[in-house]
Amino acid sequence: MIVSNWRKALLPILLSVVLLFSACSSKEPSKYAQVQKDTTGRNAPVAVAKNAEAGGDFNKFFPEGSAGYARVFSQEKKGFAEAKLNKGGKNVAVLSISDTSSLPAAAKKYEKSISKLNNYPLLDEPALKSTGVLVNNRFQVKVASRDPSFTAEDRQLWLQKFNLGGLSTLK
Amino acid sequence: MSKSIFELVDELPTGGLTVMSLNALDFVIPGQWQNIVGFDNTIKLVTGTDDPDYIQAIGERAVALYNDKREGYQTAMWLYNTVDSGSRLLGAAAIANKVGQKFSMLGFLGNITPKAETAQTIDLSVKLVAEIVAFCQINGIPGDSVGDFLAALGDYGGESLMRMAALVCFDGLIPLGPDFIGMVMDKMGGMSPKELEGNQTFKGIKDQIPGGDTGGKLGFITESFGSVSGWMSDFVSSRGLTPQTVVGNLRNFVEITDDKLDYLGAFLDVSTNYYSHTGTQTLARRLIERAAAEM
Numbered sequence: 157m158i159v160s161n162w163r164k165a166l167l168p169i170l171l172s173v174v175l176l177f178s179a180c181s182s183k184e185p186s187k188y189a190q191v192q193k194d195t196t197g198r199n200a201p202v203a204v205a206k207n208a209e210a211g212g213d214f215n216k217f218f219p220e221g222s223a224g225y226a227r228v229f230s231q232e233k234k235g236f237a238e239a240k241l242n243k244g245g246k247n248v249a250v251l252s253i254s255d256t257s258s259l260p261a262a263a264k265k266y267e268k269s270i271s272k273l274n275n276y277p278l279l280d281e282p283a284l285k286s287t288g289v290l291v292n293n294r295f296q297v298k299v300a301s302r303d304p305s306f307t308a309e310d311r312q313l314w315l316q317k318f319n320l321g322g323l324s325t326l327k
Numbered sequence: 328m329s330k331s332i333f334e335l336v337d338e339l340p341t342g343g344l345t346v347m348s349l350n351a352l353d354f355v356i357p358g359q360w361q362n363i364v365g366f367d368n369t370i371k372l373v374t375g376t377d378d379p380d381y382i383q384a385i386g387e388r389a390v391a392l393y394n395d396k397r398e399g400y401q402t403a404m405w406l407y408n409t410v411d412s413g414s415r416l417l418g419a420a421a422i423a424n425k426v427g428q429k430f431s432m433l434g435f436l437g438n439i440t441p442k443a444e445t446a447q448t449i450d451l452s453v454k455l456v457a458e459i460v461a462f463c464q465i466n467g468i469p470g471d472s473v474g475d476f477l478a479a480l481g482d483y484g485g486e487s488l489m490r491m492a493a494l495v496c497f498d499g500l501i502p503l504g505p506d507f508i509g510m511v512m513d514k515m516g517g518m519s520p521k522e523l524e525g526n527q528t529f530k531g532i533k534d535q536i537p538g539g540d541t542g543g544k545l546g547f548i549t550e551s552f553g554s555v556s557g558w559m560s561d562f563v564s565s566r567g568l569t570p571q572t573v574v575g576n577l578r579n580f581v582e583i584t585d586d587k588l589d590y591l592g593a594f595l596d597v598s599t600n601y602y603s604h605t606g607t608q609t610l611a612r613r614l615i616e617r618a619a620a621e622m
Binding site for chain 1: 468
C-alpha cells in the first residue's frame with residue numbers, strides 16, 4: 157500500500173521534471189521572429205512605399221569627393237541612395253539619402269531635434285555614430301562614421317555639402 | 328519556406344572546409360577578410376553600435392527589406408547558392424565534421440572527377456556573371472554614369488574581394504592553370520549556344536542572365552568575362568599568383584600529392600561553398616548598411 161502511494165506521488169514529479177527539461181532544451185524563439193512573421197506571407201506589407209522617390213533621383217544632390225576623400229556611389233534602390241567616402245583607400249563614412257515615406261518612424265524621430273541645419277531639423281545619434289537632417293519632412297539625409305577618425309564635426313561638415321535646397325524641390 | 332536572413336547569417340559556420348580554404352587565401356588579400364558570422368554581430372561590426380535598441384531596430388528593418396521579394400535580395404541569395412555546386416555532389420557535411428584535422432583527399436578520389444576544360448570554363452564565366460547580376464540585385468546600379476558603376480564595382484573589399492580571390496584561385500588557376508584568362512576568352516569566343524545549354528551551372532541560373540535567347544546570353548557572358556579580364560590579369564600578376572603558390576597554401580590543411588593536383592579543383596568544388604558563404608556575408612552587410620541609413 158505504502159509502495160503504491162509512493163509510486164503515485166512519484167509519477168507527477170517525474171512528469172514535471174521531464175516537461176521542465178524539454179521546455180528548457182527547446183530553442184527560444186528569435187527576437188526577430190515577430191517581424192519575420194509580419195513581413196512574410198500573402199498579406200505582407202511592402203518594405204518600400206509604392207510612391208517612394210527613385211533612388212537615382214537623389215544622386216545629383218550628393219556632395220562630390222574632395223580634400224583627399226573619394227566619393228563612391230554604392231547603392232541605389234527605390235527610395236534610397238548611398239555613397240561611401242573613402243580616404244587613403246579606406247572607408248571612413250557613408251552618405252545616404254532615403255525617402256521616409258517607407259518608414260514614417262524615421263521622420264518622426266526628428267521631432268526630438270533641438271537644432272537645425274539650413275532650417276532643416278538636425279539630429280545626432282551618437283550610439284549610431286550618425287548625424288542626419290530631414291528635408292521637407294520626408295527626405296532623410298545622413299552621414300555615418302565608419303572610422304574613429306571621422307568625427308561628429310566631420311559628419312556635420314559633410315551634411316552641409318549636400319545640395320539640401322535642391323533636394324527640397326523634389327515632390 | 329525559405330530561411331530568414333537572420334537564420335542564414337546566424338548559421339554561417341566558423342570552421343569547416345569552406346572557411347579553412349578561404350583562410351588559406353589570406354596571403355592573396357592579407358587581413359582583408361574576416362569570417363564575420365551572426366546577424367546581430369554583423370550589425371554591430373557594420374554600424375559600430377552596441378545599443379540593443381538600435382541593433383533590434385536595424386535588424387527588423389533589414390529583415391523586412393530582405394523579405395520583400397521586389398527588393399532583389401532573395402534573388403541575389405538564390406544566385407549565390409545556385410552557382411555553388413558545393414553540397415550537391417559529395418556529402419559536404421560529412422567532410423566538414425573532420426574540422427581540426429588535416430584532410431586527406433585520397434579517400435574521396437573515387438567520388439570526384441576533374442571537370443572537362445569546357446565545363447570548368449563555363450563554370451568560371453557563369454559564376455562571374457552571377458556576381459554581376461547579384462551585385463545589381465543587391466545594390467541597384469549606383470551612380471549616374473558608367474564610370475560611377477565601374478567605381479562601385481572596383482570598390483570591392485572584405486568578403487566580396489575574398490569571393491573574387493577564391494574565384495580566380497579555385498575556379499581559374501587551380502583547375503585551368505596559369506593562362507586561364509586567355510584560355511577562357513578563347514573557349515568562350517568559339518563556343519556554340521548548344522554547348523552552353525548543356526552546362527549545369529548555366530542551366531541553374533540562365534533565367535537571370537540578360538541577353539534573351541541562349542546566343543544572346545552567351546554574348547553577355549563572353550563580354551562580361553572580357554570586361555573584367557584586365558582586372559583579373561592585374562590581380563593575378565600583382566600578387567604573383569600561380570597554381571603552385573595557391574596549392575602551397577592549401578597544403579596547410581589538405582594533404583595532396585603532386586600527381587593528384589588535377590583532382591584538387593574538383594575536390595574544392597564539391598566540398599566547399601565559398602560563393603554562398605561570402606555571398607551571404609556581402610548581402611547581410613549591404614542590407615544592414617541600408618537599414619541603418621534608413622532608420
